[in-house]
Amino acid sequence: MEKRELLYEGKAKRVYRTDDPESLIVSYKDDATAFNGLKKGRIAGKGAVNNQMSNRLMRYLEENGVPTHFIAELNERETLVKRVSVIPLEVIVRNIAAGSFSKRYGVEEGVVLDCPTFEFSYKNDALGDPLLNTSHALALNLAAPEELTVIRTLALRVNELLRTFWAGCGITLVDFKLEFGRLRNGSIVLADEISPDTCRLWDSGTQEKLDKDRFRQDLGRVEEAYAEVMRRMTEHDA
Ligand code: C5P
Numbered sequence: 001m002e003k004r005e006l007l008y009e010g011k012a013k014r015v016y017r018t019d020d021p022e023s024l025i026v027s028y029k030d031d032a033t034a035f036n037g038l039k040k041g042r043i044a045g046k047g048a049v050n051n052q053m054s055n056r057l058m059r060y061l062e063e064n065g066v067p068t069h070f071i072a073e074l075n076e077r078e079t080l081v082k083r084v085s086v087i088p089l090e091v092i093v094r095n096i097a098a099g100s101f102s103k104r105y106g107v108e109e110g111v112v113l114d115c116p117t118f119e120f121s122y123k124n125d126a127l128g129d130p131l132l133n134t135s136h137a138l139a140l141n142l143a144a145p146e147e148l149t150v151i152r153t154l155a156l157r158v159n160e161l162l163r164t165f166w167a168g169c170g171i172t173l174v175d176f177k178l179e180f181g182r183l184r185n186g187s188i189v190l191a192d193e194i195s196p197d198t199c200r201l202w203d204s205g206t207q208e209k210l211d212k213d214r215f216r217q218d219l220g221r222v223e224e225a226y227a228e229v230m231r232r233m234t235e236h237d238a
Helices: 048-065 099-105 134-139 143-166 222-237
Strands: 003-009 013-018 023-028 033-034 040-044 069-071 078-082 089-096 113-120 172-183 189-191 197-205
Touching: 023 048, 048 069, 048 078, 048 143, 048 222, 089 143, 113 134, 113 143, 134 143, 143 172, 143 189
Parallel strands: none
Antiparallel strands: 003 013, 013 023, 023 078, 033 040, 069 078, 089 113, 089 172, 172 189, 172 197
């Protein structure tokens, strides 16, 4: 597979064309941003950790019936993925109150929700990714009704699978964000990444934060937290 020109550079990744029109190469960076790009920094080694962790989880999800964009890990930081047209929705599932949920609804961080919640944001940096409901998504023609049904079913299934996986590593899955895309044949697959950048992960015993909130909230030991999640996942596989 030949790496061709840079197609897109985002906050945490670069995407390159390949000699195959149906695939792309994603290259993970160490750059970190928060609060819609207002806070910028670098987390040493993050690119390699997120790449390998996300691939491990995408493989696990595939094995359990969730279609994803993953094809093959090329090296520490780079992965070959299926080319998709990204649906401009951030799909967020929560098990425990934190972040914008706590703020919006006045619920203390750490309160276990009676059932997992499911929400969309409109993936639009200029607007600050506003919260959006199903009728907004349909009115804006972001996805078809049956696509939204598939996305909801897959996101809740991913929640069950990831909760189980991480429980085996002594990690509690608080909440996470997914993105989905359409293949050329129209089928929906999970895209983007699954990592401590996109999930809130707490140590199940101490409730210590092992995710990007350490960067957002200046808690220190950010690199160590990412490495710790990776270490536990590797140990889990051994
Ligand atoms: O900030 P909020 O509480 O809405 O975030 C919910 C979850 O979605 C968190 O795990 C956060 O890391 C993730 N998220 C993300 N990218 C965004 C917004 C949220 O990965 N742009």
